Amino acid sequence: MELKDYIKLPYTRMVYEMNDESGHYFYGRILELDGCQSTGDTIEELYESLNEALEGYLEVKIENGLPIPEPHNVEEYSGKFNVRLPKSLHQRLSIEAEKEGVSLNTLVLYKLAL
Secondary structure, three states, X not given: OOHHHHHOOXXXXXXXXXXXXXXXXXXXXXXXXXXXXXXXXXXXHHHHHHHHHHHHHHHHHHHOOOOOOXXXXXXXXXXXXXXXXXXXXXXXXXXHHXXXXXXXXXXXXXXXXX
């Protein structure tokens, strides 16, 4: 495939709003492409700079004949997985879910999404 073909693929963009010692900005990365990341003062700037980072990342990989991971297909995932945890953590999470008036599953989903 050529650069233009890779750029059209639906890579997963992860976007985070940041507030740290550097100030307020947006950080983004391409999940499937290790090291392909960028920042911007606004969401628009972030997407523009992340697209530039993607293009540069792909150009280097193509020029050097290195493998390029393709995007993950969401259909490959069932949305379920089992987690074993200590009884004490199970107890603590169950109590917290009960206090919040939500299911344990909902509470864990919320915590994982943070």
